[in-house]
Amino acid sequence: MRAGPGVLAAVMTALALTLPACGAAEPGEPPDVFMEYARSGEVENDRFPTDSSGEDRLANFAASYTPEQLQTVLLSAYPCAESEECRPNTRVTQARNDFAGAGGELFGRSIVARYEDGSLELVTLYVARRPDGAALLIDSEGGTYDGLDDFRDDNDLFGTGDWILAPQDLTAVPGEGRIVTVTGKLPVRWQPWVFGGAGAVVVLAGTAVVVRGLRNRRAGAAAA
Incomplete structure (x- = not known):
């Protein structure tokens, strides 16, 4: 019928x-991404690679930094013009030029990604800044975002089962405010x-x- x-x-x-x-x-309780990073000797693209892991790696960090200092060093933006670590590809450069012009400033910024399979990576994002202070977040694929929520909503780098440790204000240069652990991608609405x-x-x-x-x-x- x-x-x-x-x-x-x-x-x-x-x-x-x-x-x-x-x-x-949303997924459940977030993992302690910072502690996992501090203990792991297998972080892809790590800016502070070590041959040790676990308590030995923690001891190495503790000899030079407090936890707050290590997070600041990890997650603060740095000028690409002054850093060999900052190597923007053509898509990032084009997005910077479109937003701020060829003379606009470009900064690199690392966030810690914990993927659904438990692996860790330091992922580089970029912040383009105009002379008037307006800023735009750019990912390695040339995607542009006005902040953390916009990034989580639209990026193609992460899935809903991935977690990221990042400044709440992703476009702040060099960085200020809260550091948060959130999913890398918002669920489908x-x-x-x-x-x-x-x-x-x-x-x-x-x-x-x-x-x-x-x-x-x-x-x-x-x-x-």
Whole structure:
């Protein structure tokens, strides 16, 4: 038996109410990404590589830094013009030029990524800055963002199961404010799409009822 338009509309509306809970849930308690970094001797692109791991690596860091100092050194932005560590590719350079002009400043910034499989990497992002102080975040693929939330919403570097340790204000130069551990990618937001679909079904269902009524009237008139 074919479902009527009213039934179809009701089903779509029910889906709209249930799917947001499935698509928008954040993962649970964040891991201690900083401590994992400080203990691991297998961090890809590490700016402070060591042959040791665990307690030995922690002891090496403790001899030179407090935990707060190490986070500052790791996560603060640094001028690309003064650092050999900063090697922007052509996509990053083009994004900087588009935003700030060829004379605009460019800074490198590391964030610590903990991937879903447990591996760690120091990932380099970039901050372009205009003379008026306006700043823009750029990733290695040339993607541009106005801040952390925008980056988490739109980047293609991370998935929802990955975590990053980063300044809350990713465009601050050299860096200030809170350091946060958040997922590298925000969950998909299903609700607007599904409600749009449900609305379309309701409208189309109403149209179908009207058309069917017109056909019935015409058929009745012809029979008379």
